[in-house]
Amino acid sequence: MNSEFDIIKKYFTFAAARDDVLIAAGDDCASVSVPADKQLLITTDTLIAGVHFPEKASPEDIAYKAVMVNLSDLAAMGATPAWLTLAISLPQVDETWLQNFSATLGELLKRFNVSLIGGDTTKGTLSITMQAMGLCDKDKIMRRDQAKAGDQIYITGTPGDAAIGLHALLNNIDDPALQPCITKLNRPEARVAFAQQLVSFSDCAIDISDGLVADLGHIINASGCAAQVHLSAIPLSSASRYFFDKYNKAVIDWSMLLTRGDDYELCFTVNKDKTSGVNELACQYDLKVTCIGEITEGHELNFLNDDGELVSFTDTGFKHF
Numbered sequence: 001m002n003s004e005f006d007i008i009k010k011y012f013t014f015a016a017a018r019d020d021v022l023i024a025a026g027d028d029c030a031s032v033s034v035p036a037d038k039q040l041l042i043t044t045d046t047l048i049a050g051v052h053f054p055e056k057a058s059p060e061d062i063a064y065k066a067v068m069v070n071l072s073d074l075a076a077m078g079a080t081p082a083w084l085t086l087a088i089s090l091p092q093v094d095e096t097w098l099q100n101f102s103a104t105l106g107e108l109l110k111r112f113n114v115s116l117i118g119g120d121t122t123k124g125t126l127s128i129t130m131q132a133m134g135l136c137d138k139d140k141i142m143r144r145d146q147a148k149a150g151d152q153i154y155i156t157g158t159p160g161d162a163a164i165g166l167h168a169l170l171n172n173i174d175d176p177a178l179q180p181c182i183t184k185l186n187r188p189e190a191r192v193a194f195a196q197q198l199v200s201f202s203d204c205a206i207d208i209s210d211g212l213v214a215d216l217g218h219i220i221n222a223s224g225c226a227a228q229v230h231l232s233a234i235p236l237s238s239a240s241r242y243f244f245d246k247y248n249k250a251v252i253d254w255s256m257l258l259t260r261g262d263d264y265e266l267c268f269t270v271n272k273d274k275t276s277g278v279n280e281l282a283c284q285y286d287l288k289v290t291c292i293g294e295i296t297e298g299h300e301l302n303f304l305n306d307d308g309e310l311v312s313f314t315d316t317g318f319k320h321f
Contacts, residue, residue: 004121007093011102012086018115021083030117032083038135043073049126053186054169059101061186062128067108069209070132071190072264076207078142078199079134081112081192086119087129112192136199142268146203147223151269151295154278156191157288158237159212159265160257167256173247180239188264194285195266201277205268211259213316216267217301226298232306233292234258254303259315269295 013025023031034040047066049055057065071081086105090098109116114132165185168178190207198205204223206215212234220227231254244252270278275291282289303311 007098007121008119011098012105012116012119012121014106014109014116018082018113021115021117024115024117030083030085032117032133034135037138039138039141041074041077041079041134041136041141042131043070043133044129044131045069045073046127046129054166057186059097060104063101063104064108064187066128066130067105067112067132068188068190068264070130071112071192072188072207072209072266074132074134075190075192075195076142076205076266077136078140078195078205079136080196081114081132081134083115083117083133084109085117085131087122088119089122089124089127091124091126140199142195142199142202142205143222144204144206144219145222145224147219147225147227147269147295148271149225149295149297151204151271152275152291153216153227153229153267153269153293153295154289154291155208155212155234155265155267156194156282157263157265158235158240159208159263160240160260161185161237162188162262162264163256163260164240164243166260166262168243175246177242178239180237181243185262188262190264191266191287194281194287197281197284198266198268198278201274201281202268202270205266208263208265208267209261211261211263211316212267213258213301213303213313214261217316219267219269220295220299220301223295224299226296226300227293227302228296229293229301229303231303231311233290235288235290254311255313255315258303259313 020033022033047053047069053062053065074081161181161184164178165181168175168182204219206219208215216227244250278289305311
């Protein structure tokens with residue numbers, strides 16, 4: 001492998017799956033065609049070894065998570081993924097690592113009908129930066145600033161599984177019963193198909209990447225409203241219940257579940273008149289969707305326990321600095 005150009009040609013050149021890609025490689029920029037009735041949505045995420053994935057994570061898991069993290073942002077706004085760019089920094093050229101990373105990346109590009117249209121390759125600490133671009137109808141987009149008093153608050157999946165998975169890895173807990181949590185950490189599933197239909201029922205959504213406390217806080221701050229969440233309504237996976245029963249004296253650590261992040265599920269709000277449609281949509285996609293509270297007048301985000309008492313969180317979510 002003589003240069004970064006050889007690496008790009010061998011491992012990051014895929015057959016163009018989309019006919020809206022005009023230029024993907026060979027020029028200084030890529031060129032794509034955006035239909036006149038569509039809106040272009042763009043997101044960027046960087047994953048760094050030891051911060052966003054374990055140092056010993058497999059190249060397959062790293063590629064999988066890098067793609068899903070970006071597609072989850074597009075899902076949060078109801079967009080259909082279309083194109084990706086990839087900037088990757090590698091400490092050295094490892095042919096086996098690159099082959100496995102590339103294979104998983106190629107599988108996901110095909111699965112979501114996404115084209116890799118450009119990027120960069122450099123030497124340095126292992127990090128992956130992806131920019132994902134998607135399309136949505138101009139009059140159908142979910143935004144953080146569209147929650148309204150009276151809306152019901154929903155989440156997909158079971159928050160906190162990834163945090164438990166990370167705890168198990170960092171503390172060398174070798175327990176097969178916790179493998180589902182480790183899988184949620186290494187291989188989150190962006191709710192792309194569900195979200196594309198959700199735009200018919202919701203105007204407001206966010207992906208839970210920094211933890212429910214922080215991300216729901218972003219919604220109420222952007223929308224200028226308040227929210228009330230009932231902890232008893234928040235669903236727990238069987239693996240997380242097992243973890244607390246065996247390793248935490250059956251005491252649920254809500255801070256671990258709601259502030260550590262890395263879930264990449266959706267939190268969204270729905271007018272009461274449209275909740276039946278959301279439930280039918282969830283059944284259609286065999287997706288667990290749960291109402292956990294409601295948007296109210298005011299400016300505070302309140303979490304209530306079984307006795308109706310306020311529960312506060314010292315840490316509100318993942319922070320880089």
